Amino acid sequence: MDNKRMHRVFYIVSLIQKHLDGTLTANEQKLLISWRDEHPANRQLFEELLQAKNIQEFEASYLSINTSRALVDFKRRYTLEQKSPASIRKILIKISYAAAVLLVVTGATWFLMDRQPRPTVTTVALEHQDIQPGGNRATLTFADGRTIDLSEEQTGIIVNGESISYQEDDIEIENLDAKEAKQLRLATPKGGMYSVTLSDGTQVWLNAESTLEYPSHFGTGVRVVRLDGEAYFDVAKVEGAKRTGGHLLQPFIVISRGQRVEVLGTKFNVSVYGDQPELKTTLVEGSVRLVQGENEKGPSVILKPGQQGIVSEGALAIGVKTVDTESLIAWKDGYFYFNNTPTVELMKEVARWYDVEVVYKGKMPNDTFSGKVKRNTTLMGLMEILQLSTINVKLEDNKLIIN
16 A cells, blocks of 8 residues: 555544544544544444554654655554465555545545655644634625625525525525615635625626625626626626517626626636736636727637636737636635646635735745645645645744745
8 A cells, every 4th residue: 555545544543643632623523523434444443543552653653654664664563564464455455445535535636747756745833723724704895885794604695686685594684776786895805705696697606815896786788797806607698688589688797907708698717816927717618708908899719618718917819728627616616626736826725715824935846736625624634635745834823834
């Protein structure tokens, strides 16, 4: 069995040790119980480790399992070599199965883009220090300047032209004037995400550190919203003025940081964070016209599903490339999805979701990562999963220091 799979089992052992010490976080407790109840073999291993007198020694192996020599030492320490081949096979099968189940429970699926062996990430933190993941957090600002913090127990709001209510239980937040459209502003902080259903039925999911400005209800003309940050749009088709043979569809326009996205009814993702040199629009379904600049007469391209349009400052044309849309919109469904992502770009996502400051000391790492991890993982839990690089990670208060 390879070091990486053994590492996952030792992580469970470390959780069991924290269980014995009474220092498990709520998230870790949930993960441990889920793993234990997943299969009878997991429960048996759990009970055996609870009764083991040498669990500290077992866990100590976890801290030094970065090399093949350490793995051999672990086998010697637990006298695997002295057991019969059949017994060894049973033990390894049990541990291998536990590792596989743990990967499923944590939602982590990792693979190297190259096949060169690498040392693991070293995580160093103050005792028991960790940072919880982001969640449902947002503020809603009204036209008169009033601002309210939206419920963290809800995932989104609905604007129906006459009122604003929560999506899940229809609790009313505010009455609206149905005759006069007022500008509203939904903003998520670092470590927050939220959704809004606009008055035309369009659904918008806001990622962390993002802002959407939109009217309380749309008129009969063009529907216009403004975005800063990142959002996923599922635009409703709306009939507008009559014409011979039917109705015209009302265009839906997203304006953001020097670009304009024009659609009728489609699904797409727009990422325009201020710390990104490129503005990226990814089409999932339908068709969009991407315009460079906020003026509709600027250079433009028509995107097809599976394509990403890239607007760069100073560029004379819009770049277009084929992309894996699943990885780019996974955040909406609660996942990090890295696809050969450089460490620096990965850490920007980490900083936004966990509301931490990332500080680099020494040479900037040039490693890349690929894989899928649930975003409900704690910060140090995520660092534990990212065991594919030579980087060292240290958590000090609200700073994540990368060596």
